[in-house]
Amino acid sequence: MNVMHIYCRVLLVSALSSVAVTHGASVRSYPEHPSSDCGLPSRPGNYRPLPKQDFKYKWMSANGNIYDFEIFPGQMLELSATELLDDAYFAEGAAVISNMMKNSPEEVFYALVTRGSVGFFTWEDKTTIFPEYEHLRDRPECEGICSGSCSDTCTGDGRKYDTLAGLGGQRATCVDSNYMCLSDDPYGNMYSVLVHEFAHTVHQYALPHSSDYWQLIYDAWINANNENIWDSHSYAMSNHLEYFAEASGVFFNVNFHFSSSGGMNSCGRPSGYCQTETEAREWLRSKDPLLFDALSFTYTNYNPDIPGELDVCPL
Ligand SMILES: [Zn+2]
Numbered sequence: 001m002n003v004m005h006i007y008c009r010v011l012l013v014s015a016l017s018s019v020a021v022t023h024g025a026s027v028r029s030y031p032e033h034p035s036s037d038c039g040l041p042s043r044p045g046n047y048r049p050l051p052k053q054d055f056k057y058k059w060m061s062a063n064g065n066i067y068d069f070e071i072f073p074g075q076m077l078e079l080s081a082t083e084l085l086d087d088a089y090f091a092e093g094a095a096v097i098s099n100m101m102k103n104s105p106e107e108v109f110y111a112l113v114t115r116g117s118v119g120f121f122t123w124e125d126k127t128t129i130f131p132e133y134e135h136l137r138d139r140p141e142c143e144g145i146c147s148g149s150c151s152d153t154c155t156g157d158g159r160k161y162d163t164l165a166g167l168g169g170q171r172a173t174c175v176d177s178n179y180m181c182l183s184d185d186p187y188g189n190m191y192s193v194l195v196h197e198f199a200h201t202v203h204q205y206a207l208p209h210s211s212d213y214w215q216l217i218y219d220a221w222i223n224a225n226n227e228n229i230w231d232s233h234s235y236a237m238s239n240h241l242e243y244f245a246e247a248s249g250v251f252f253n254v255n256f257h258f259s260s261s262g263g264m265n266s267c268g269r270p271s272g273y274c275q276t277e278t279e280a281r282e283w284l285r286s287k288d289p290l291l292f293d294a295l296s297f298t299y300t301n302y303n304p305d306i307p308g309e310l311d312v313c314p315l
Contacts, residue, residue: 041152043135055080062109064102066094078117082125089176092314093120105301112206119173126162127173136161166193168200181313192254199248220290229288234262251295252308253277
């Protein structure tokens with residue numbers, strides 16, 4: 001739809017600069033922010049598909065139960081993983097998605113299952129292993145190049161799609177290193193890319209078909225801008241999509257990025273974060289009730305006292 005395209009273009013030029021943050025005793029280098037798939041290049045004329053890949057699958061029912069088979073065809077959310085992904089990591093990723101969606105309104109869940117899906121991958125695979133994104137894979141002649149005919153291998157801010165920890169399009173993807181908090185997590189075990197990207201998928205592919213919240217979130221973002229509720233220069237405020245995705249990470253208390261949420265995760269502390277999910281949700285409710293209402297509907301069917309039971313690192 002037109003509105004989505006207008007604001008998705010904004011998103012690709014709004015990435016954060018590379019900075020360092022202190023976490024415990026160590027200083028970690030923070031990468032730029034992942035992109036959503038809004039405004040992704042279409043398949044080029046010289047597009048050559050990858051050899052067909054084999055994926056592993058799980059299926060999630062509306063109550064959040066995970067199955068190895070699609071026992072209710074057309075009524076379950078598809079979760080896929082590459083062959084290289086550890087089976088235990090696949091189960092942990094599925095559990096994150098379950099905790100995000102198991103209390104959602106049924107109409108949101110069923111809108112999602114016919115339009116969205118999830119994919120887990122390893123750094124060796126790259127996010128472009130999935131059919132939805134394979135036309136964005138780097139090509140030998142484009143190594144180190146983002147200009148001209150190679151522009152379709154890079155985000156608008158000059159990163160190769162192959163280097164992204166996740167994408168939040170029709171298939172929400174995330175690398176195991178991030179959501180399993182492995183040593184090569186580029187987000188330093190402080191930020192769930194999986195929750196952020198899956199929030200994009202729910203927002204774009206479920207809410208417009210199941211509620212008025214697509215428009216209401218847009219209106220809330222405009223209001224937040226007008227009222228200066230959050231840092232207007234933050235990634236969260238760059239458009240209505242990042243506004244909702246950043247807030248989703250805060251709602252589940254898995255977003256400890258120092259600045260990308262524009263203050264959503266600070267709970268008012270000059271340099272610090274919300275201590276608990278309950279505190280984070282109360283902060284969102286008190287500062288930005290329109291945004292909180294959308295989160296409360298999307299993830300809890302207006303029962304925000306139900307805990308999300310998520311952590312940045314699941315183990
Ligand atoms: Zn995003």
